[in-house]
Amino acid sequence: MYLTKEEEKMLEGEKGEVLEKMFRLIVRLGDIYDADKMIPVGSVQVAGVSYKSIGDPGTVFLEDMASKDTKVQVLTYLNPAGMDLENWDKLGFPKDFAKNQLRIMSAFKKMGIVVTSTCTPYLAGNLPRFREHIAWSESSAVSFSNSVIGARTNREGGPSALAAAICGRTPNYGLHLWEKRQPTIKVNVDADLDFNSDFGALGYLVGKQVKNKIPYFVGIKNAGTDQLKALGAAMAASGAVALYHAEGLTPEADLIEKDGLETIDVGKKELEETYEKLNTGADPDIVILGCPHASIREIAYLSEKLKDKKLKKPVWICTSRMMKETADRMGFTEIIEKAGGNIVADTCMVVSPIESMGYKTTGVNSGKAANYLPSFCKQKVVFANIDKLVEGQL
């Protein structure tokens, strides 16, 4: 791989031990994947933030790096933490867990990383442009930025994204290259998609079938950013889809090569079967919305549903701190809390320790959450649309 003079200095340790180690990691990755050179990145999003995910080894790794005065070179955001960083005590997150989570956050902050924890950085102030090279790691954020925005990123591991932030660079391979962004399978959709959960079910089904291919969707009549975020998140969880195209909806769909693709069909029947498959429980102890993190539109919708109502069982909606503050200002938080629900910021159900908070069955409208909750959080899952889920808790 071609390295500039400055990059060679980094590799030889002239710019410090941490920079050398981190640069060595991405040079190695670049060599493995046949990158021709390093490219500057516009922004980074780092996964591996929850104490539940990275444990003591990850915590010590980050603290060690922060103690050596390491600083990131570009705008860097974080994936969700394992708890609400402000209201953790009130929401019942365990104290020991909180102590370790706060250690992790302060290590990140020391490195100059913006300590807002969200899987939707694009809704919270880290918005790449079309064709911008970035190094993001959370799988749904990777899918959204590649597919809906048309920015370019590989699916980075937590440490390789951190290395990109510290070095300001990433190796030029994979989805950074136009020829690697071409679709490899066509998906014909013949079904009405009304709720975000319908997009989640579609994504779950397609991800299972196509694994790490690049799907080109035809027949999705209309979808906004909330729906496309649900679709991409589910496909990245049940498969390893980092990029999809959708006719008439995503920016690269008109530019790609679409001839001669293998085709799969998805109709109403397949979606109904997916709903059945994802339902492993009944009568949820708690309903958790906001996977990926809710937009202000989704919070407003829940607030409308809960206006002047009383919940018998808890409903949470997870979101970024920025959206939470907007919800506070709009009075949505007050309405939701008055009904007995909660807006939970900075975290999500998948990375928080809900299994140790007494919950056994969780209701979700997210294909991604339905995919992960059984193994990560030992939950039975009720997968349904938001209307059904919320009405069931009243």
Place this chain on the structure above:
Amino acid sequence: MKGRMISPGKTEGTAIVSDEPIGFYGGIDSKTGIVIDKGHPLEGKCVKDKILVFPCGKGSTVGSYVIYGLKKNGVAPRGIINEETETIVATGVILAGIPCVDKIDIKQIKDGDTILLDADNASVTLQ
């Protein structure tokens, strides 16, 4: 067998083989090294000190930290052999310093085989 070096080093051990991909986050307990992925062919087995053989990684990008954690907790496999190593596993093995080679026809390797893994020379030898 000749492959591609992902992470350097030389080691020897007993093979534990999965014909299905492994997702490390939520798939292997970093404290014990035991496979916890429900329904996975290796469920309940321990990867400690083994040569772990599987086609490719899958799932969450946090998997790299799990591999690093396995090493720090002393329950890591001695080496990893893949058909195709993707970035999550590659990052994990490089950080943890676990020898790893890919582009190997893993169907040639059986559970319990003694394997010499010489990642420096990208070679895998059945003893």
